[in-house]
Amino acid sequence: MEKQFRIGLIREAKIPQDNRVAFTPLQCHWIQQHYPHVKMIAQPSPHRCYTDAEYTAAGIEVADDMEHCDILLGIKEVPPELLIAGKTYLFFSHTKKKQPYNQQLLQTIASKNITLVDYECLTHSDGQRMLGFGFFAGVVGAHNGLMTYGQRTGTFHLKRVHACHDFQELISHYFGVKLPPMKIAITGSGRVTAGTLEIMGLLGIKYVTPDALLMQDFEYPVYTQLKAGELYLHRKDKTYNRLDFHHHPENYECRFRPFVRAADLLINGIYWDERMEPLFSWEDLKSPHFRIQVIADITDDASGSIPCNLGDGTIDAPVYGVNRQQRSKTAPHLAGSVDMMCVGNLPNELPRDASHYFGDQLMKYVFDELLLPKSELLQRATIIKKGSLTPVFSYLQDYLSNRQ
Numbered sequence: 001m002e003k004q005f006r007i008g009l010i011r012e013a014k015i016p017q018d019n020r021v022a023f024t025p026l027q028c029h030w031i032q033q034h035y036p037h038v039k040m041i042a043q044p045s046p047h048r049c050y051t052d053a054e055y056t057a058a059g060i061e062v063a064d065d066m067e068h069c070d071i072l073l074g075i076k077e078v079p080p081e082l083l084i085a086g087k088t089y090l091f092f093s094h095t096k097k098k099q100p101y102n103q104q105l106l107q108t109i110a111s112k113n114i115t116l117v118d119y120e121c122l123t124h125s126d127g128q129r130m131l132g133f134g135f136f137a138g139v140v141g142a143h144n145g146l147m148t149y150g151q152r153t154g155t156f157h158l159k160r161v162h163a164c165h166d167f168q169e170l171i172s173h174y175f176g177v178k179l180p181p182m183k184i185a186i187t188g189s190g191r192v193t194a195g196t197l198e199i200m201g202l203l204g205i206k207y208v209t210p211d212a213l214l215m216q217d218f219e220y221p222v223y224t225q226l227k228a229g230e231l232y233l234h235r236k237d238k239t240y241n242r243l244d245f246h247h248h249p250e251n252y253e254c255r256f257r258p259f260v261r262a263a264d265l266l267i268n269g270i271y272w273d274e275r276m277e278p279l280f281s282w283e284d285l286k287s288p289h290f291r292i293q294v295i296a297d298i299t300d301d302a303s304g305s306i307p308c309n310l311g312d313g314t315i316d317a318p319v320y321g322v323n324r325q326q327r328s329k330t331a332p333h334l335a336g337s338v339d340m341m342c343v344g345n346l347p348n349e350l351p352r353d354a355s356h357y358f359g360d361q362l363m364k365y366v367f368d369e370l371l372l373p374k375s376e377l378l379q380r381a382t383i384i385k386k387g388s389l390t391p392v393f394s395y396l397q398d399y400l401s402n403r404q
């Protein structure tokens, strides 16, 4: 008889506890049906968006003990004291950039002879990431941006995403919502932007070209999308080359400036690197011609692509104002201030759908590899194997041994 392969869904324990999970109850059920030698086990959790009872109802064992699992799947960093020695874990470790706050985590992983595969490092051969929660960050971020614009102008009302059971309920909430004429600039081209564009479609907001958004007025709400090639041009020859831009963004100038005078709402979802020129400056904010009233900064780096991102809001209080002259935080919706919607964990407002989407990607691209005795894909994403750094991640040696 084939050996049973046991996959554990661990309880999220990092504070504040995350409500997402790698596989939903129905996905676990599907796996057990299609892979009879695989058994899924969910560690009980009071915070997970799918309840223990939902796992049990789907025929999935709910058990505290994860010792007997071959592989453990989480979402966020596992608190070091909870790591089980010798196990193989998959989660977002946030260690590959030597993040100081996770140094002890990586050290514990090494000292406990653990194998760590980082979701973030699972990539297609062209370098594109396989897994991420960006799509639902885009959905929630765009919704929150519009909601804030409605609150600020008093022209329409959208309810909170987290008050909806799931995405389906959010969609039905859009029926009958009438938006005023408004011009929306959307930046980016990745998963976040795909989610943002989904909301534009669901609310019937019309696409117009970047030039049309700059030059024309409309009697109905419109948006335009600015991808990197439209936003950044080489300083010397005014061209855009994707690879060169990714390697040397400092050589490119940003072309967003005219849009600060044309758009009412900016939804920012670009990839950001410190070497890149921000979309606009504090000087632009001071100008009486600065038209943008609300910025949903989904990219969300403090003082990053959006200079007036003064740090994160929370799901409970996602919006703050920034006084355009004094560069200081204010209450939302004040004259003279721009409203900022900057939240770092947007997908947590729609955790059931975000988890489902994540599990879908995991199933499509990674699951079969987990069952192989050797997988090149997993090898490339393995930061630590049985306690030792793998060659790809050997640059983390000083971080691991405290020598930096």
Ligand SMILES: NC(=O)c1ccc[n+]([C@@H]2O[C@H](COP(=O)([O-])OP(=O)(O)OC[C@H]3O[C@@H](n4cnc5c(N)ncnc54)[C@H](O)[C@@H]3O)[C@@H](O)[C@H]2O)c1
Binding pocket: 129, 132, 133, 134, 135, 137, 188, 189, 190, 191, 192, 193, 228, 245, 246, 247, 269, 270, 271, 272, 273, 297, 298, 299, 300, 343, 344, 345, 346, 347
């Ligand atoms: N606020 C939140 O809750 C939240 C959640 C998820 C993602 N995000 C952020 O949103 C941003 C976009 O995320 P995403 O999921 O759309 O990313 P993605 O990986 O799906 O897409 C990134 C896009 O940037 C391009 N890109 C890749 N490497 C690049 C480089 N070195 N320089 C310039 N461009 C590059 C890619 O071609 C792709 O089109 C990221 O900064 C991410 O951290 C925020």
